[in-house]
Amino acid sequence: MTVSSFEVEKSHIVPRLKQRQYAEALRMLEEAHPRDRAQRLEQLEMQAMCYFRTGQFEQAAECYRQLAEEDPESARPLINLGAVYNRLHRYPEAIESLRKAIQRDRCNVDAYYNLGFAQRHSGHPDLAISAYKEALRLRPNMEQGHLNLGNAYLEVKNTVMATNHYKAALEIDPELEPAKRGLVRAAEQELKNRESKSPFGRLVDPAKLTRQRSESAAKSLSEGEREKDRQEVQQLAKSVRNAARQASEELREKMQPALMAMTRALVQGEDRPDHIEATHDKFHTELPRFNEAMRTLRYAMLELRGHEEIMNTPDIDV
CATH class of the missing domain: 1.25.40 (Serine Threonine Protein Phosphatase 5, Tetratricopeptide repeat)
Structure with missing residues (x-):
C-alpha cells in the first residue's frame, strides 16, 4: 500500500509539534497536501492547535469554524471554538458556539465547563452556576x-x-x-x-435593645401581664416559624426545581424552543404561591415586631 504524500509530510510535522516548534509546524502544514476530507480535517486540527499555542486566536477560531462546518456531527470543534472565543473575551459568541456543541453532545464536560466560564464573564453568574453544576455532575x-x-x-x-x-x-x-x-x-x-x-431588625439586635433600655424606662408589667406577654410572643413566634417553613418548602420543592429546569433548557440551546417556553410557564405557575408564602412570612414578622414595639414603649403618666 502506497503511503500518501500527506502521511509523509505528517511524519515530519508531528515531531515539531512534540518539540513545541509551532511556527515551523505551521509553515509545513501550509505546504502540506491532504488528498481527502479526513486528511483535510486533520490538517485543520493541527493548524488550529498551532495557532492557539502561539496566541494567534483569530486564526485558531477560523480553523475551528471550518472544522465545525466540515464535521457537523462532532462537538469538539465547537467546544474548542468556544474556548478560543473565551480567550478573545467574545463571550456571546462563545455561548452560542458552546450551546451548539451541547446540542451535538449533551454529556461533554468541557462544553458545560467552558459555557459556565462564558456566562459568568458575560454577567450571568446564575446561568454559570447551572452550567458548572452540570459539568460537575458529569465529572465530580x-x-x-x-x-x-x-x-x-x-x-x-x-x-x-x-x-x-x-x-x-x-x-x-x-x-x-x-x-x-x-x-x-x-x-x-x-x-x-x-x-x-439582621433579619429581625431591633428584635434581635442587642446593641439597639441596650440603647432602648438606657433611653427610656422599661414598661412595668404585673406577673399576670408578663405571663400573657410570654404566651403572645410564643404564639407570634410560632406563626413566624410556620410561615418560614412554608416559604422554605415552596422554595425547595417548587421554585428551585422549576428554576433549574428553566436554566437547563436555556443552557442546552435553542434546538427546542417549546421546551424553553414550557419550563418558563411552569416557573411562572409556581411563582404566585411562593410570593404568597413570602407575604405571609413578612406579615408574621411585622406582627412580632409590632408586639415588641408596643412592649418596649414605656408607660406615660398623665
Whole structure:
C-alpha cells in the first residue's frame, strides 16, 4: 500500500509539534497536501492547535469554524471554538458556539465547563452556576469546576455554597491557592452580610435593645401581664416559624426545581424552543404561591415586631 504524500509530510510535522516548534509546524502544514476530507480535517486540527499555542486566536477560531462546518456531527470543534472565543473575551459568541456543541453532545464536560466560564464573564453568574453544576455532575472530581462554581456562588452572595465548593476543590487539591483565597473572600463576605443585615431588625439586635433600655424606662408589667406577654410572643413566634417553613418548602420543592429546569433548557440551546417556553410557564405557575408564602412570612414578622414595639414603649403618666 502506497503511503500518501500527506502521511509523509505528517511524519515530519508531528515531531515539531512534540518539540513545541509551532511556527515551523505551521509553515509545513501550509505546504502540506491532504488528498481527502479526513486528511483535510486533520490538517485543520493541527493548524488550529498551532495557532492557539502561539496566541494567534483569530486564526485558531477560523480553523475551528471550518472544522465545525466540515464535521457537523462532532462537538469538539465547537467546544474548542468556544474556548478560543473565551480567550478573545467574545463571550456571546462563545455561548452560542458552546450551546451548539451541547446540542451535538449533551454529556461533554468541557462544553458545560467552558459555557459556565462564558456566562459568568458575560454577567450571568446564575446561568454559570447551572452550567458548572452540570459539568460537575458529569465529572465530580474536577477541582477547577468546584473552584469556578464557588466563584459564581460568591458573585450572587451565596457564601454558604461558595464555601462548600471551595472546600470541595481543596479536598481534591489541597494546594490550590485560588480556592484558599476564595475561602477567605467568602468568610469576609459572610461577615459583611451579618454586619449589614439582621433579619429581625431591633428584635434581635442587642446593641439597639441596650440603647432602648438606657433611653427610656422599661414598661412595668404585673406577673399576670408578663405571663400573657410570654404566651403572645410564643404564639407570634410560632406563626413566624410556620410561615418560614412554608416559604422554605415552596422554595425547595417548587421554585428551585422549576428554576433549574428553566436554566437547563436555556443552557442546552435553542434546538427546542417549546421546551424553553414550557419550563418558563411552569416557573411562572409556581411563582404566585411562593410570593404568597413570602407575604405571609413578612406579615408574621411585622406582627412580632409590632408586639415588641408596643412592649418596649414605656408607660406615660398623665
